[in-house]
Amino acid sequence: MKQSRPAPDIWLFVCIASLLAIGIVMVYSAGAVLAFHEYGDSYYFVKRQLLFAGLGLVAMYFTARTDYRIWRKYAKVILLICLVLLIAVLIPGIGVVRGGARSWLGISSFGIQPSEFMKLGMILYLAQWLSRADYDISSFTRGLLPPLGLMGLAFGLIMLQPDLGTGTVMMGASMLIVFTAGARMKHLGLLALSGVAGFAALIAAAPYRLKRITAFLDPWSDPLGAGYQIIQSLYAIGPGGLAGLGLGMSRQKYSYVPEPQTDFIFSILAEELGFIGGMAVLGLFLVLVWRGMRIAITIPDTYGSLLAVGIVGMVAVQVVINIGVVIGLMPVTGITLPLISYGGSSLTLMLTALGILLNLSRYAR
Numbered sequence: 001m002k003q004s005r006p007a008p009d010i011w012l013f014v015c016i017a018s019l020l021a022i023g024i025v026m027v028y029s030a031g032a033v034l035a036f037h038e039y040g041d042s043y044y045f046v047k048r049q050l051l052f053a054g055l056g057l058v059a060m061y062f063t064a065r066t067d068y069r070i071w072r073k074y075a076k077v078i079l080l081i082c083l084v085l086l087i088a089v090l091i092p093g094i095g096v097v098r099g100g101a102r103s104w105l106g107i108s109s110f111g112i113q114p115s116e117f118m119k120l121g122m123i124l125y126l127a128q129w130l131s132r133a134d135y136d137i138s139s140f141t142r143g144l145l146p147p148l149g150l151m152g153l154a155f156g157l158i159m160l161q162p163d164l165g166t167g168t169v170m171m172g173a174s175m176l177i178v179f180t181a182g183a184r185m186k187h188l189g190l191l192a193l194s195g196v197a198g199f200a201a202l203i204a205a206a207p208y209r210l211k212r213i214t215a216f217l218d219p220w221s222d223p224l225g226a227g228y229q230i231i232q233s234l235y236a237i238g239p240g241g242l243a244g245l246g247l248g249m250s251r252q253k254y255s256y257v258p259e260p261q262t263d264f265i266f267s268i269l270a271e272e273l274g275f276i277g278g279m280a281v282l283g284l285f286l287v288l289v290w291r292g293m294r295i296a297i298t299i300p301d302t303y304g305s306l307l308a309v310g311i312v313g314m315v316a317v318q319v320v321i322n323i324g325v326v327i328g329l330m331p332v333t334g335i336t337l338p339l340i341s342y343g344g345s346s347l348t349l350m351l352t353a354l355g356i357l358l359n360l361s362r363y364a365r
Contacts (some may be wrong), residue, residue: 008064009295009361015288016060016339016354022269022281023340023347024049024141029248030268031261031342045261045342052344055352069365071356072303073130082121085114086157095161101334103161113345115158115166119356120152120353122174123310130181131303135336137181144187147178165321165335172317173310180296180309192278213331229264230328236267237278237327244274261342263334281340285319292357298364311357315350 028046035044071078089095089105096104096111104111127145130137137143151174158167179188219227236252239245250271253260260268270278292312297303315338322337324330336346 003253005362007362008358009156009291009364011153011287012291012295012354012358012361016358019281019284019288019339020053020351022284023265023337026054026265026269026340027246027261027342029272030250030253030265032248033253033255034260034287037255045283048344049342049347052347053351055344056348059071059348059352060355063352064358066359068304068307068356068359071124071307072128074237077123079125080103082114082118083154083157083193086118089114090157090160101161101163101165103166111344113166113343115161115163115170116345116349118154118158119166119170119173119314120311120349122151122170123177123307123314123353125150126174126177127303127306127310130177131301131306137178137183140184140187144178144183144191147174148191151175154213163334165333168321168333169314169318169335173313176313176317177306177310180306181302209323219328226332229258229332230325233264233326234328236264236271238269238272240278242275244272244277247272259334261269262336263341264326266337269340269358270326282319282323285315285338289316291361294359295361295364299360300363300365304360304363308360311353314353 020103024046027049028043031045032042035046036042038044041047053266085105089102094105095102098104103113103115107113129135129147135143137147151171155171157166158170175188187239214221214226219230221227223231232252236250236257238249245251250268252271253268257264257267266278266281269281273280289312292308292315296312299305299308318335318338321333321335322341325332325335336343338350339347341347
């Protein structure tokens with residue numbers, strides 16, 4: 001008689017469901033004013049978010065019930081599709097420009113963001129590649145450089161859009177996989193130094209990025225320009241105090257905080273729900289990361305371990321960057337808060353990836 005697998009990690013599932021529910025409520029609360037002003041419908045953003053959440057939950061159900069080892073077989077095909085989409089989005093007439101970046105494929109207001117799917121595609125492929133028994137990642141030229149070259153290619157295509165935030169998350173999650181696979185610390189240290197130099201070059205190459213750095217160091221040097229976003233974000237967080245102004249009572253969402261339903265949704269959440277609400281959300285993310293790392297440590301095979309590390313790393317890096325930007329600890333870069341912010345591609349991709357993590361939890365000890 002075939003032995004059935006245990007149910008997925010209940011704590012992990014509760015965290016995902018709780019963050020998704022909070023996100024839907026906050027997308028309505030933070031985006032209602034802008035939605036009415038732009039589209040004449042206060043429910044515009046939340047209705048679309050519910051649609052994307054439904055699609056994402058269907059995808060999560062599918063991936064949670066699919067044996068994670070099957071992705072090993074299709075990892076290369078998935079990565080190639082993601083690369084083709086990244087190239088297609090750069091072609092005029094095919095890629096759609098929004099917010100100054102050619103990052104979308106689609107028609108009218110409906111579209112997908114290929115760079116979001118590349119994050120998961122890269123994780124699936126690196127986990128498959130670096131878990132091979134005959135692969136020696138301790139060698140710099142034969143082991144470490146090939147995956148770095150692939151990561152660099154994907155990052156370069158994403159930067160041509162340009163989308164520094166998504167590219168940084170992909171690289172961060174990928175480097176965690178490389179580290180976990182056994183790369184030597186000496187090699188990673190040298191790469192870190194060259195990475196800092198490359199990051200500085202990217203900033204210097206684009207004047208708007210340099211302005212974001214100077215605004216990060218002193219927002220008040222340009223309060224109506226580069227420093228505007230962070231100043232308004234802090235104006236939202238400060239009055240929230242311990243318990244907040246109350247759900248729906250934000251003042252900064254009235255055309256003060258830019259993109260209140262996406263990149264800066266946490267500042268509106270902190271204003272309305274206060275320190276307690278903000279810490280509750282961060283607590284849920286911490287539990288999610290803890291359960292994910294527990295799965296990575298206790299799952300019996302290397303492929304499953306690297307896959308879990310990549311998915312958890314993707315969530316953790318994205319949360320750190322988004323929250324860091326919102327509270328003024330990092331320069332402004334456009335990136336969503338997982339499961340909370342409005343966004344179809346990011347939400348669907350995240351739920352799909354977390355479904356794989358739920359499936360991995362069924363095989364962990």
